Amino acid sequence: MQDFDLPRRLVAEGLGTLLLVATVVGSGIMAETLTKDVALALLGNTLPTGAILVVLITVLGPISGAHFNPAVTLVFMFRGALRPPHAAQYVVAQVLGGILGAVVAHAMFGLPLMEFSSKARTGFPQWLAEAVAAFGLVATILGGLRFREAAVPWLVGLYITAAYWFTASTSFANPAVAIARSFTNTFSGIRPQDLPGFIVAEMFGAFVALAVMTWLLRGAEPKAEAIR
Amino acid sequence: MQDFDLPRRLVAEGLGTLLLVATVVGSGIMAETLTKDVALALLGNTLPTGAILVVLITVLGPISGAHFNPAVTLVFMFRGALRPPHAAQYVVAQVLGGILGAVVAHAMFGLPLMEFSSKARTGFPQWLAEAVAAFGLVATILGGLRFREAAVPWLVGLYITAAYWFTASTSFANPAVAIARSFTNTFSGIRPQDLPGFIVAEMFGAFVALAVMTWLLRGAEPKAEAIR
Amino acid sequence: MQDFDLPRRLVAEGLGTLLLVATVVGSGIMAETLTKDVALALLGNTLPTGAILVVLITVLGPISGAHFNPAVTLVFMFRGALRPPHAAQYVVAQVLGGILGAVVAHAMFGLPLMEFSSKARTGFPQWLAEAVAAFGLVATILGGLRFREAAVPWLVGLYITAAYWFTASTSFANPAVAIARSFTNTFSGIRPQDLPGFIVAEMFGAFVALAVMTWLLRGAEPKAEAIR
């Protein structure tokens, strides 16, 4: 990762979040246009999102780490893998990329380029769901990096595939994506006023995962580090 | 596996079973809420379960073995991989984790935290289905460990994806998960009084698989053990 | 493969074909019971079949080669990988295992253990579809073995996932499975009188693939054999 200069890393974060949000929003529009069955629409939203995550993390991960997610970036900053000023720029790239992704999705489907969502997503169950979703995402990443780094793109794609369905909030688990989704009044949207609750819950879940997994994974050293 | 101390291994078993049951129960609630087509609901239950199994076994397997299943734990105990007192603690962690998983799923969907299922799942065909399901699961694990250990998370996820559909019982194949599912009166529930039949059938299938696979795999030694 | 004695190899072929047919027939019963949408039922039949193929070929392949299919066995016999008397016993194990798989599926779903299908599958388009299906299957296996042996279980599972939909016959592509499917009067059945057309078409497609791929793959030697 250190082999790529900061501009490239920021472009990778921005481009990846753009394509991720374009997939989430675009497939949501496609799905709700084609069917009245909401479970089927959610399936048409889930599979593309899971699939594109595997692709984006594989292809952009070696450049920037492929966070596409401020919660993940902050976790890595706390672990010392990223300096605070770089982390801040990562977050800006993610948020801007995400919003641009919603715009691109709208343009492809001939919708107004920006609109505010009117979809209510609030209340304790939703916040708990987001905390669980982000907990699971960060636990998946930290555990995957520890034991099977090459599988991380797959693990994240599969985790989100599952979390779309088992969390009541369909697992945003990502503040940058949540912000971007407030700019679309389609299947995958969220009202701007509901963003703070989601973002706080996601950050909470991410840092609980950091604490739990730091303890859990400290049980033994990986073989490569066995000699101390 | 021996590199992690017992508390961490038990937490891994409990946390893994918690997230597994939260996925099974949560995605079942999501699915039956969104559609009236039961096949589609089952699909919305199947895909997340298969996906999360790949994730959980990859991430927690190196810590505890990622059994999440008393039938699997007993099979490994009989093979000498786990001492009986440890196996007993594994089972307790799995059952408690599983029940907590149902509670978490209910909380995320704003349902009463605990409720008893009223869904009848009994009779010889159901028991046969559970025996077949557990047979296949244990055969998959033992064969996978023998020939392609790194693929075991995928094999278990794919096996359960298939077994949800080809067994008439939708393949519980796991006494801890079955117990946890008796505490939810939603899509994936099972009446408490139907648990004994399921658990006996699962144990029967698991031990038939142990016997059959022990014979079948004894045909040759893996290359790493070729010199004796 | 040669490391396992013939009885174990035959049991592996029989058990694998049993579980394959139990999956095909069982998931078909489950699917048509749960929905009236035939595309959804086909999806509920496709995903389990693709998934179980990855599992069965990974777990049983090192024992017997995991043919589960007389057309595949004959192709390997013609390539010299299997002696004719062994091939004959493979085919017997496959056919018996397959029929037993249909019986097990029926028992799990509380249906009469055996019944003849009344589902017509005949005519030139269907035969062409079976020839194409078997051509693709054998081409997948031969190309996979040549270039990426470890991926063959995945390649076969994915190929059949695709072929269920792009061939008009839903891709039986397997004489043993076809025979077994004549013993179920459910979603996945085929009338006994339609078997000869299917089997001839499958054999034709398989041997066309053997010819084409033998020519196509002869272009270069794999690196391991680069020194001549």
Next chain:
Amino acid sequence: MQDFDLPRRLVAEGLGTLLLVATVVGSGIMAETLTKDVALALLGNTLPTGAILVVLITVLGPISGAHFNPAVTLVFMFRGALRPPHAAQYVVAQVLGGILGAVVAHAMFGLPLMEFSSKARTGFPQWLAEAVAAFGLVATILGGLRFREAAVPWLVGLYITAAYWFTASTSFANPAVAIARSFTNTFSGIRPQDLPGFIVAEMFGAFVALAVMTWLLRGAEPKAEAIR
């Protein structure tokens, strides 16, 4: 790749594109025949296409590079991996193979072997969608080849699975496949008069991806080339 002579490479391109188009067109016919829900039909079109891409690229990639796509072939020609006369022959093989694939699909489903599509796919949003689709495809291929060559078949299959849903055009992203799809008046067709707009958009997206990824990936050399 250079190990295989040109005839074999051209046959691999033609056969691969044939099977790809047979899958796209055939699964589209199957899907629209079986259901009235268009989202479900699209799902029945998406999964087989993604699955067969993994298979075809794995099995034929080592022979010809498995482009199956004139836009990809031109990108590789511009990168110097393919000489112009060879590239031209690749394109001819792809177009002929693709058309033959539509014919085979029609024959399997008992339809007239060739027919012109009457399905309108035109206008700026559709062209933008095709440009995005081809951008993403080429970016996936170039990034995949750079960082994880063995995963390219999977990355392409997963990318197309996502792009079917997030692009408004269902992601043709391939001039040869687009031409072939103008010869079928079924689910996956496109009016002949709409081809030029699609092809121009695809080429535009492909070359934007070439430019962006060439810059993005120049940040560092892969470890194998670290010593200069």
